[in-house]
Amino acid sequence: MLGMVKNSLLSTVEAWPYRLLSKGEKDQVSYEERACEGGKFAAVELVGKPFDEASKEGAVKLLKYVGGSNDKGVGMGMTAPVSITAFPAEDGSFQRKVKVSLRIPSEFQANPPCPTDESIKIEEKEGMTIYSTQFGGYAKEADYVSYAAKLKAALGSDAAYRKDFYLCNGYDPPMKPYGRRNEVWFVKE
Numbered sequence: 001m002l003g004m005v006k007n008s009l010l011s012t013v014e015a016w017p018y019r020l021l022s023k024g025e026k027d028q029v030s031y032e033e034r035a036c037e038g039g040k041f042a043a044v045e046l047v048g049k050p051f052d053e054a055s056k057e058g059a060v061k062l063l064k065y066v067g068g069s070n071d072k073g074v075g076m077g078m079t080a081p082v083s084i085t086a087f088p089a090e091d092g093s094f095q096r097k098v099k100v101s102l103r104i105p106s107e108f109q110a111n112p113p114c115p116t117d118e119s120i121k122i123e124e125k126e127g128m129t130i131y132s133t134q135f136g137g138y139a140k141e142a143d144y145v146s147y148a149a150k151l152k153a154a155l156g157s158d159a160a161y162r163k164d165f166y167l168c169n170g171y172d173p174p175m176k177p178y179g180r181r182n183e184v185w186f187v188k189e
Helices: 002-010 053-069 140-156
Strands: 013-015 018-026 029-036 038-048 078-079 082-088 095-104 119-127 129-133 164-169 183-185
Touching: 018 140, 029 140, 038 053, 053 078, 053 082, 053 095, 053 119, 053 140, 082 140, 095 140, 129 140, 140 183
Parallel strands: 013 078
Antiparallel strands: 018 029, 029 129, 038 095, 038 119, 082 095, 082 164, 129 183, 164 183
16 A cells, blocks of 8 residues: 555656647537557456446555555556546446556556556557547546536537546546646547
């Protein structure tokens, strides 16, 4: 636990590498198109719990893993964002299923330590192109749903992206009260 706290407070945070392709704005909604690198990710799937509860539980599991709860007992350092795959229901709210993911730091990409928590899986993800919009505060399900609707409206019908899920991303530790960064990502088809 101490490793997890030290890791999130004192270490530098490595960002998920991406290349900015374009920027846009419509109806006061700014968005970006980015090409994100692939790589290895630690991921945990949670089913049957509300989004906010499940995403917090998943994030804590992943923080423990990168903080040293792994077969090598090594603190790897934090990466950002913590990415939560949400599956929208027909009414726009989320189904009771999320997948919380964290990109494994570059230093450990070739040979990531094995998690001691069996619910955490190491996955290889392909690079992807995303549409992203950013907002501040402590993000909850209602915020992500709201900003996803704004991004959808701003992109209009011309943009082709996955409709069966989208990514809810948080960049900051819970103890950071100001200047928080959250993003909604739609994965381009």
